[in-house]
Amino acid sequence: MAGADHAARRGDGPIPASAGIGLRFPHHAAFLQTRPAVGWVEVHSENYLSGPALAVLEAVRATYPVSLHSVGLSLGGAAGLDRRHLARLAELTVRIEPGLVSEHLAWGAVDHAFLADLLPLPLTEESLAVVCRNIAQAQDALGRSILVENPSTYLQFRHSTIPEPEFLAALVARTGCGLICDVNNIFVSANNHGWDPEAYLAALPAAAIGEFHLAGHSAAGGDATGLLLDTHDRAVAPAVWSLFETALRLIGPRPTLIEWDAAIPALPVLTAESAGAERRLTRYTAEAGDVRAA
């Protein structure tokens, strides 16, 4: 990764298998002024559909590869997708020409109320059919395949019948979508539901994974003590870095994103985190080369 070169070239082409950062509003000015040496950036699509933020994104896109990560499509919505919202995302996709487009395995809208959170799905055959139908509709509208991210969840439904990694694998098989493997989400959900995080990683279809996500989490208090919360408000936990290293061994290097959405620190703190991801990606790649050479 040669950060100094970014100013000279347009960020076209695929998202590289290097470390990127989630670009958020408080860093807009600093990012454009300092042009940090990160391989790529990802933004929440919904925050860039209009207004001054869209102009910033276009300026960033001129020199960095950009990934568009939606949080509002409600892929798990039983009543189908919001066509108006989908059309706006399609418009943004045409405008930005992102290297990747992604969403979550979650729902957030019902009966014309948008609840602005990534809500959990019962993992059933019915949900699988709903999510597949919605992914297909989104991919048709966007004219490309999308990545679907494993969620962090705080509850499970009694009537769920399909383990989450199998559910994600079925989405891949039926729709041709890819996956984001959010390592922190696996860690959080595994804690909250008593899963084995390494077994989860091993059950994912490695070839379909197009991106890793990393973020910080926190411990819940009060009557939720014992649960972990996917708060994105601090550095990546040591145990999550370690799980990321396992993911690299099982899956291989992929574009890797650092997300920080609350208690957002100065930009250099964020780029230092992404440098931590970059070091691990580089080390993995070097070790893999050694193995092949032998």
Add this chain to the structure above:
Amino acid sequence: MSALLELQRRFGATLLAVDAAPPPEVLGGCVAPAARVGIYRNNVIGNLTGVLRLTYPAIERLVGADFFAAAAARFIVAAPPAGADLYEYGGDFSDFLTEFEPANDLAYLPDVARLEWAVNRALHAPVAPTLAAEALLDVPAEQQADVRFVAHPSLSLLALTHPARTIWEAVLTEDADVRATRLAAIDLAARGEHLAVLGGNDAPQVLRLSPAAFGLARALGDGQSLAEALDPVAPEKAASLLSLLLTQGFFGEVRAAVDQHPPERQEG
């Protein structure tokens, strides 16, 4: 109805109702279902409060973070957003504040909220050209009386009863000492203002209008013809008022009288 849709309706209703029992399908374990659902409820309220906070920074400064969060939570459960384009969310917050009893003493609050919403609208309005003052020259003289304008998509016209712009400017002053001085100097009983908010995505302008200019802008924005809109205006002021609105970019397009009759359809 699909079982999933039915569950999502119940789950959604639970999130928007404080202390509602969690759906029986939710598993407990070491943490009770209600506490698990409570995390999502907090997220929903917290995320949407964050959206309102971005749109209404002056309101938050005026009432304080805790009061704002309490008002936002009540507003959110009463009127959640209709879609995921959240910059469209919160236009009714001023009406809510009018009815919000704890804010009854702060009569100016809804007017400040109207102003902030207009600024938000202008920030997110589609980029569109403004009609140049010379555009009228292209309309044949005999048709000028019938000309109608289309308001620029960024334009909001506000007839406020409180000095909301003065309050808004003062409370958003960054320097705390200057802010306190400016706020202390405000006469809350001062007359209301006629405002226009409009402009590009970078820096919406807030303009004070005379009642005559405001009336003309509103009439033209509502689609009245030039003759109808100018009817109540003193003849000696008509040209300068119209020119003021045009040069400030109030309108996006002109619709000459001829445009109201679609051209003959071309056969073939």
